[in-house]
Amino acid sequence: MLLVGQSLELPRHGGRWRVGEVVGEGSQGIVFELVSQDRADAPVLALKWYRPETSHPDQWAALRKLAQAPPPSDSFIWPVEVLGAPPDFGYVMALRSPRYRPINDLLMGADVPFSVVVRLCLGLADSFLKLHALGLCYRDISLGNVFFDPVTGQPMICDNDNVTVDGGHPAQVLGTARFMAPEIVRREAQPSTATDLYSLAVLLFYLLMFHHPLEGRHELDYPCLDAEADRRLFGTEPLFVFDPDDSSNAPVPGVHRAVLRYWPLYPSFLHDDFRRAFTIGLHDPARRVREGVWRSHLARLLDGIAYCACGRENFTEDGRPLGPCWACGASITPPVRLQFGTRVLVLNAETRVTRHHLQRDYAYDDVVGVVSPHPGRPDVWGLRNVGVQPWRAVLAGGDTRTVDPGRSVGLVVGTTIDFGGVLATLQG
Incomplete structure (x- = not known):
């Protein structure tokens, strides 16, 4: 492993760079700052160095390919240079700007306007559309890998060392619990662009509804949400909380307050997308909602936002108010x-x-x-x-x-x- 203060040569960036303080740590490795020793005006970079038990040769080879190509968009913190070789290696990337906040800030109650959240969702759909258009899959779309600008809503997607060619070598990372497609939970498939589409839909639902799309009445059947409960809820017996044909897993009043509050605030076209994603799309990966559809409909959602006299943003059905203001209860004047x-x-x-x-x-x-x-x-x-x-x-x-x-x-x-x-x- 690297030591803080160690000096490294960066062939692509040029010159010598000092390993700075630790800025992050996970199961795969440790992320350090990299500070130029030759140029005072050089931006501080980041270096992820893998632990010996996770430094697989396939990972090293995939990283080298990624570093030779440009990122799909500006929303990806992309590998730009690989240092070392198995079993002792890492990769260089840009250091995430402090203006980008963890998505968990939203889920913990940060007062962020609807328009910013929708722009975040729109940016995610656009970013993964561009990634998939290159024949790549992300494999681990989840709350933990995305940050956002709380002013503009622009996403910043991290942990791109998970990215690989769709249909490439077997994945060491299958995904994050509750975001993995049912076929992966059942160990019937490997991560792919098709499973990315499921994970993206879950992420979008979380951001807009503050809830998981499959967590309804059925989860209350399990005194302990252990591995077997997760396998059933998210793998072998998944059921959308708003399934139009089976209400047995509907949200429970007093328990699932957030999703019951937010679902009625959105227009019918978004309801239709989520129903398709978590009914047909649960069981038929080929019929999942595509990134381009999400992008188009999220743009439509953004363009339909109207303001109440109290100052709060409200969604409309293409300009037609869906009901009274969610915040103050006043009628919304048709804009x-x-x-x-x-x-x-x-x-x-x-x-x-x-x-x-x-x-x-x-x-x-x-x-x-x-x-x-x-x-x-x-x-x-x-x-x-x-x-x-x-x-x-x-x-x-x-x-x-x-x-x-x-x-x-x-x-x-x-x-x-x-x-x-x-x-x-x-x-x-």
């Missing part, structure tokens, strides 16, 4: 929305129209319009052009006007806006 064909964007204060809304490419950082108040009349709101191309607006009365960059069009129901070939109509 003004921008209709792009069949797609809807609810317009709240500071809502951004992005390139994604025009091209459906998930480019949320490319902003073309922002909802903002009139500079002289703060009670009058408009959509301001912050892009580089003018828009053409046809007002409700039939008049036409050009909306140049820096100018706004009022949020008047019936107005149609041409965003350069993409039409949208303001509706109430």
